Amino acid sequence: MPESKPKLRSTQWFGTADKNGFMYRSWMKNQGIPDHEFDGRPIVGICNTWSELTPCNAHFRKLAEHVKRGIYEAGGFPVEFPVFSSGESNLRPTAMLTRNLASMDVEEAIRGNPVDAVVLLAGCDKTTPALLMGAASCDVPAIVVSGGPMLNGKLDGKDIGSGTAVWQLHESLKAGEIDLHHFLSAEAGMSRSAGTCNTMGTASTMACMAEALGTTLPHNAAIPAVDARRYVLAHMSGLRIVQMAKDGLTLSKVLTRAAFENAIRTNAAIGGSTNAVIHLKAIAGRIGVPLELEDWTHLGRDTPTIVDLMPSGRYLMEEFYYAGGLPAVLRRLGEAKLLPHPDALTVNGQTLWDNVKDAPSFNDEVIRPLDRPLIADGGIRVLRGNLAPRGAVLKPSAATPALLKHRGRAVVFENLEHYKERIVDETLDVDANSVLVMKNCGPKGYPGMAEVGNMGLPPKLLRQGVKDMVRISDARMSGTAYGTVVLHVAPEAAAGGPLAAVRDGDWIELDCEKGLLHLDVDSDEVDRRMKSLAPSAPQSLGGYQKLYVDHVLQADEGCDLDFLVGMRGAAVPRHSH
Known part of the structure; x- marks a missing residue:
């Protein structure tokens, strides 16, 4: 037998000749x-x-x-x-x-x-x-x-990409390569x-x-x-x-x-x-x-x-x-x-x-043949280790290949405000080999897990010509951003993740090929540090923000609210009249 067509939901409102059908149709008819x-x-x-x-x-x-x-x-x-x-x-x-x-x-x-x-x-x-x-x-x-x-965005007769151009031009401004007028002149052309x-x-x-x-x-x-x-x-x-x-x-x-x-x-x-x-x-x-x-x-x-x-x-x-x-x-x-x-x-x-199956391709530079890819092994790398027990991610196609296997000393920022205050300090103990680490920018910690993981580099290093460094956080980054950036560290610092225990000078190892993100600190020492930390109470204004902080899942689970997961269906609600 042929499959019967489903009954339309809307007939439960408009398809009856009783009082309810009268009211539903009548109210809609006031729109002509x-x-x-x-x-x-x-x-x-x-x-x-x-x-x-x-x-x-x-x-x-x-x-x-x-x-x-x-x-x-x-x-x-x-x-x-x-x-x-x-x-x-x-x-x-x-x-x-x-x-x-x-x-x-x-x-x-x-x-x-x-x-x-x-x-x-x-x-x-x-x-x-x-x-x-x-x-x-x-x-x-x-x-x-x-x-x-x-x-396409336009600047000085060339194409510029929305979002990406902001990160590039701002780094050039901090490095002294362009002036403020040139930076601001890109505004109108970027989003046209x-x-x-x-x-x-x-x-x-x-x-x-x-x-x-x-x-x-x-x-x-x-x-x-x-x-x-x-x-x-x-x-x-x-x-x-x-x-x-x-x-x-x-x-x-x-x-x-x-x-x-x-x-x-x-x-x-x-x-x-x-x-x-x-x-x-x-x-x-x-x-x-x-x-x-x-x-x-x-x-x-x-x-x-x-x-x-x-x-x-x-x-x-x-x-x-x-x-x-x-x-x-x-x-x-x-x-x-x-x-x-x-x-x-x-x-x-x-x-x-x-x-x-019959889709044409007109430009092998933009959509490359598989034997001439932009990156031979693309995709998203999932990293695990004692610094990210439930995972973290990195995008190799936007990273510097030489940094995908790296070991360096941590320069730690406790939150975004601490980062903004400290990154411009000319006396900051940081070099090109350092690993920038930012905490408390995850789902609960920010709250909302903002796109701040692609931390701008220290101006003093930018002036030396440094273009990329390993960066690690429990935040996200804009898809328009780039760099060797480890994101979505789970559990986040504000939820008691080991990221909270990282201190200046700790050695951190990143091995993208092996999927490893390792904090070179003894597990007993990590436990001692975690116990000594004051509880990180995420700032909340109440209302929806409180609901969010109380119920949001971690990054590896999709950051949905726990009570929203699942398919509840579209059953017709009870009549109210």
Whole structure:
């Protein structure tokens, strides 16, 4: 027998002739909605993270209109609603603090309202995982539409990458290589159109992850924000979501273990952000897929990084799209038998391989052949040892190869404020061989685990020509950043991790090949130091921050709130009338 079509959720609100149906339809009709919109057609929510305080997503009103056109064309009824917009560029203390809050907003908005499916409008770093996390917990039909990257930045007639240029120019300013006027002149040219960072930062990475997971239409990740084809994709996504609602193609049928394995391998190939480790773990936790740090080791290792984009390489997202975008990358991985699960289902009803098997590639400099990679062994390195019992991560493609096996003495900063105060001290006992260590910047300690792990180098060393040093912290770093930076040390210092015990002068060993991060201090001495430390009470203002600090999981677990993990479904709430 053919599989029966699922009953639409929205009929529980609008499909009855009783008092409740009367009220639900009547209240909606005050917007000028005619009777026939309530005739049993799919009602599709457009979950919009538009905000003028989130510049990456500030063009989403227009994007939503194109989604609506597609929904109407397919015979659905679109209803747009706002959710919390966790904007990376302006939000303090960090957008990571509110990623989970945004996901709660998304989950409850979907579950409590008469929608049969959702289009997730996301762009800025945390909005993509937040929307996928919230929708996954409801397990409704959902499709992601990303906002797209901004156009290439320009300075002195050359391309500059958003985010990456800030770190580069600021180090040059501190080294005395450029003056303040030149530094500030880059502002307008770096961000010259709507869209997310144009480097392979976290926003572009998570757009690629959404596509590799199968939750978007092909080419979603790379089309520039202001390219007309971005609006065509929005229209086609609106068209597709209506059929997904009719077919009952829910997220749990797409977000399988196979999909996450494809995404991890893809992240290695594109030189993606370390933040993907945390976000994919959190999304997987919501849909009920087991995912561990070790998966990044056995799936990411020996995968060549073939996308030559800043901060690891030379180019920007415009070139990536013109070269063929993510489908071209996935085709090359598939042809080399490096795509773990080419038969994984995607939201257009086709397999991942069906979507990319004929994808053209137009520029072998931007998307390199596998025999001429940017990095022969890319991906994310998972490090363990007595300094990180539950793991830490490092991105080799953005690091200095000579520092990937290193031993040096620690220069310790107790928190971000201590770092800012101490790093500019001309008498600081530090040299190029030192290891910079920063504590109390993890999920509980900051709170929110800010992107401060890529500590700027001491100015006195910058003036000597030092360009990179080993840096270790329980913080994160921007996907647009670079350097030999060890991040996400777990457990964090504020949660009683051994990072809290490190002191100036301690020897630390990093061996990326062996996956080792070792503090050369006797375990008994570490225990004595830990017992002597005063309890690190994370500063909290109460409210959501207290909820976060009390319930946030560590980096190796995805930094979700413990009570949010799991798929609760989209059962229709009880009537309130």
